[in-house]
Structures are given as C-alpha cells and as structure tokens.
Amino acid sequence: MVILKVLDGIEKLEAKMADLYEWFRTIFKQDAEAAALFDRLNLDETAHVNLVKYYRRMVSKNMKHFGDISLDIESLKATLARVESICSGPLPSLEEAVKTAIDIEINAGELHAVAAIKSAASGITPLLRSLGAFDFKHYGVIEEFAAIRRFPFVSKPGLIPATQASSSASDRKTGEKLPEILPEILERIDYYYKWYKTMDYYKVLGVKYYATSSQIKHAFHTLAYEFHPDRYPHKEIQRKLHEIFSYMTAAYSTLMNPDKKREYDQTLNTRMRNV
Numbered sequence: 001m002v003i004l005k006v007l008d009g010i011e012k013l014e015a016k017m018a019d020l021y022e023w024f025r026t027i028f029k030q031d032a033e034a035a036a037l038f039d040r041l042n043l044d045e046t047a048h049v050n051l052v053k054y055y056r057r058m059v060s061k062n063m064k065h066f067g068d069i070s071l072d073i074e075s076l077k078a079t080l081a082r083v084e085s086i087c088s089g090p091l092p093s094l095e096e097a098v099k100t101a102i103d104i105e106i107n108a109g110e111l112h113a114v115a116a117i118k119s120a121a122s123g124i125t126p127l128l129r130s131l132g133a134f135d136f137k138h139y140g141v142i143e144e145f146a147a148i149r150r151f152p153f154v155s156k157p158g159l160i161p162a163t164q165a166s167s168s169a170s171d172r173k174t175g176e177k178l179p180e181i182l183p184e185i186l187e188r189i190d191y192y193y194k195w196y197k198t199m200d201y202y203k204v205l206g207v208k209y210y211a212t213s214s215q216i217k218h219a220f221h222t223l224a225y226e227f228h229p230d231r232y233p234h235k236e237i238q239r240k241l242h243e244i245f246s247y248m249t250a251a252y253s254t255l256m257n258p259d260k261k262r263e264y265d266q267t268l269n270t271r272m273r274n275v
Contacts, residue, residue: 003059009076010131011052016083017104018045023087024097034094037145041101041138046221047228048131055127079107095151098142105139108132186237192227193240200268201251209265213256220252 025038086092086100108131192204202209205219227248229241254260 004056006073007052007056007059009073009080011049011056013076013080013083013108014045014048014052014131016080016087017108018042018049020083020087020104021045021101024092024101027091028094028097031094033145034097037142038097038101040141043221043224044134044138044228047224048134050222051127051130075107079104082107094149098146098149098151101142102139102146105135105142108135189227189237189240189244192244196244196247201255201264204248204251205255207255211255216252216255220248223248 021038021042025035025042028034028038083104092100196204202211205216205223207216207219211219224245227241227244229238229245232238232241254264
C-alpha cells in the first residue's frame with residue numbers, strides 16, 4: 001500500500017480523535033476533572049496530528065528512502081467512521097463518553113501496533129510505535145479515571161499498562177542507543193530551561209497580551225508538541241522539559257480563564273510599574 005495514503009488515513013484518524021475529545025471537553029466543562037482528562041487527550045491527539053504531518057513531509061521529500069507498508073485500511077476506515085458517527089450523534093453521558101474513549105483508544109492502539117509490526121522496512125515504524133504506545137497510555141489514564149468514578153468497566157487483558165506505555169529512558173534496555181536529537185532542538189530546550197522562569201505567561205507562549213483564546217490555544221498546542229517530555233527518552237532532557245511544560249501549562253490554564261487572566265494582567269501591570 002502506498003505509504004502516503006496510509007499516513008493520510010492515520011492523520012485523519014488522529015485529527016478526528018482530537019475533535020472527539022474537544023467535543024467531550026466542551027460537553028463536560030462543568031466537571032473539572034472530566035474536562036481536564038479530555039483536554040489532555042485532545043492535546044496529545046493534536047500533537048500526534050502534527051507528528052504525522054511531519055512524517056508525511058519527510059516521506060514526500062525522500063520517497064526512495066521509504067519502503068511500502070501493509071496496513072488494514074478497512075479497520076482504519078471503520079474506526080474513523082465510528083469516531084465521526086459519535087461526533088455527529090446525541091450528547092453522551094460522562095460514563096458513555098469515557099467508555100467510548102476506552103474503546104476507541106484500544107482499537108487505535110491495536111491498529112498502530114499491528115501496522116508497526118508489518119512495516120519494519122517502511123521507515124515509519126518509530127511513528128507507529130509511538131502512536132500505539134500513546135493509545136495504550138491513554139487507555140490506562142482513562143481506565144484510572146473510570147475507576148475513580150466507579151464506572152463498571154472491566155480491563156481487557158493483554159494491554160500495555162499506562163506506566164509502561166511511554167518510551168522513557170527507564171523502559172529501555174541497558175546499553176541501547178538513544179535516538180539523536182538535532183543540535184538546534186537541544187539549543188531551544190536549553191534556552192527555554194534557562195529563561196522560562198523570567199518570562200511572563202504571554203512571553204512563554206509567544207502571544208500578545210491581546211491574543212484571542214483560539215490564538216492562545218493554538219500557541220500552547222504548538223509548544224506542547226515541541227516540548228512534551230514524552231517525545232524524548234533522555235532522562236536529563238525529560239527533567240528539563242517537565243519543568244518547562246509545567247510552566248507552559250500553568251500559563252495556558254491562566255490565560256484561558258477570563259477571571260484568572262484578568263487577575264494575572266493586574267498583577268503583571270503592577271509588577272511592570274514597580275520595575
């Protein structure tokens with residue numbers, strides 16, 4: 001199967017899953033814990049869309065370096081159609097939404113895992129493994145939420161626990177070589193790590209003080225993809241990124257809340273006048 005066609009299908013699925021979680025977040029915005037759960041899932045899926053787009057550009061420019069891929073495109077289409085039907089269907093209860101999220105993540109995880117096994121020579125195996133690991137990680141996070149809410153769900157056997165899903169340094173075999181990171185990426189991480197504490201919330205997100213909520217959200221999602229700790233299996237880099245990402249998340253949470261933003265702006269203005 002043509003690799004670009006496969007990547008196109010995967011991108012559409014990740015984008016539609018992001019839409020689904022954004023819809024769930026909106027529906028249950030009065031439930032802080034549920035809204036936070038679906039916001040986190042939406043953020044990850046949005047980052048996945050950007051990651052697939054990156055691979056598509058890379059493949060398009062270097063087709064001769066990428067082999068073909070075998071993927072059950074019908075299963076992918078079926079999962080995509082299901083997500084689309086849910087988004088256009090009636091409003092679910094929280095229990096129904098959580099159960100749906102679990103089922104979708106399981107299906108997507110199995111799809112990515114099988115594709116990764118079949119695509120050893122295609123050059124996109126790291127992408128598929130990463131997406132599959134996140135799907136199973138999401139499954140664990142959602143299951144944990146369901147358990148706290150006492151929803152009557154039963155874990156399916158054979159799935160990767162959430163604590164083992166990400167490719168962190170602790171998951172790797174001794175002596176296994178870690179993937180290289182481009183020098184410009186390391187410089188950017190070091191720059192943010194050195195200076196983020198001196199940046200106000202607008203500067204760290206790279207937006208103006210009059211930015212709209214959609215602009216703030218877009219900026220945060222872009223940065224979250226770049227600085228998400230799970231992207232890099234290097235302990236020292238993950239340590240730095242956890243600090244950076246926590247500060248960016250605090251900035252996003254504050255600026256997206258009108259009351260908190262107003263209070264922060266007043267504090268910021270007072271601080272600037274006293275400089």
